[in-house]
Amino acid sequence: MDADLHSILAADEGPALRVVNANAASPVVIVCEHASNRLPRALGNLGLDEAALSSHIAWDPGALAVALALGAALGATVIAANFSRLAYDCNRPPEAPGAMPARSEVYEVPGNAWLSDAQKQARVQGLYKPFHAAVADALAARGAGAVLVTIHSFTPVYFGQPRAVELGILHDQDSRLADAMLAQAAAHTTLKTERNQPYGADDGVTHTLQRHAIKSGILNVMIEIRNDLLASAAGQAKAAQELASLLSAALASPRGAVA
Template identity: 55%
Template sequence: MIAPVEVLNEEGQGKVVLLCEHASHRIPSEYGDLGLSEADRLSHAVWDPGARSLALQLSQALDAPVVASTVSRLVYDCNRPPEAASAMPEKSEQIMVPGNTGLTQAQRDARTAAVYDPFCAVVSEVLNKRRADTVIVTVHSFTPVYFGQPRAVELGLLHDEDSRLVDAMLNYVDRIPNRRTERNEPYGPTDGVTHSLRLHALSRNLPNVMLEVRNDLLRTDEEIAVAAEEVLTLLLPALNDIAIKEDKS
């Protein structure tokens, strides 16, 4: 049986811990195919294409552990709390999810226990073993067209109440001038997408960022390598800057 969560490079010694909540399109057999059409089974509604590969590239560069879900976000979205309807959505953008329609509370509780609780427990275990100056980076991708509307943003740097790391990263956007980078785009805290940051980072006062990379920039190994280098161009000096500030405070 495949575990609902995996840890890669668990012994990594860097200061960053990477989370990838939407890493997999796997739907465990007990959920059938959730009633999805074959065309929708690998769509962005089911997972974040390229996100796991990007997380692995960053892990190698940063010597960082990666905690990744191995279950589709449509079975349970590990970046949502159990009480949120979007944790097990009946519809994602324009894609209906018949297998999520009319779930009973018992069925919702069972999915929470099977997918979300193990993910959160592993994140906590990894963080509890880490250094005091740990930084959390969550890795996501997004579709270039949403509800028929093209999205111009290419790299989103998202934060909730703690903007320390994003503020520092944005100081270096001139180093990747050909990439359109924006704060809290294409989503932000009001869209309910910063749950993991709040639960795992804000609760521990750890600097954090949620990366959103447009998935048409993550189609090949070469593109993923470029995206990783661009993220690192912003992230590495920002980590140094906030470390200096923390030391002075």
């Protein structure tokens, strides 16, 4: 299928995203932009081998399992992308080079090189816009008391450098919920926790927070978990349990309490 002329997704490939527990009573909306390494058929394998497509450049391993378990623990809605960040990274705006990267860490992505405007627009229309429309709708349904939490995982070695941090609590201009979580972290998680690590707003990773929460004053936080800690079901369950406890305590604290 020529993505210049047709939708990026065939009818039998399903929607660009999944929504779990859409009518949840909780004010929390959990978002997982990098939940899947699946590619639309129209893109083939983007010139990558199976090892690359299974690696962190294609998705955030373990993040979806944590997001779903956290959603179940909190009784919250979960919104997850159904396709790889290499097709479109839903945590980047369309104008960002990383939205459809031609290179990710040490990997060249041949299928993303020299994309035409029509090819880019097919991905924006088919993957990015539906995802963010669903996030906006879920937050609007909860009003001013909504809470946006995004769940990610990161590779333990990046450009050959090991990372000691295990849990990153990230924020952009609005640090209220991140501050509350960091203040409570020692009591609720055994993970080595740091602020704005291994990335921060200056790295361009807070697009979802910026688009849906910063300007409107919605409480928000981005959570990064080192993916070697999520390699097993037990590790995923532990991370989700600790995050549920930590996030609940932070939201109940004066600094993070929902208005």
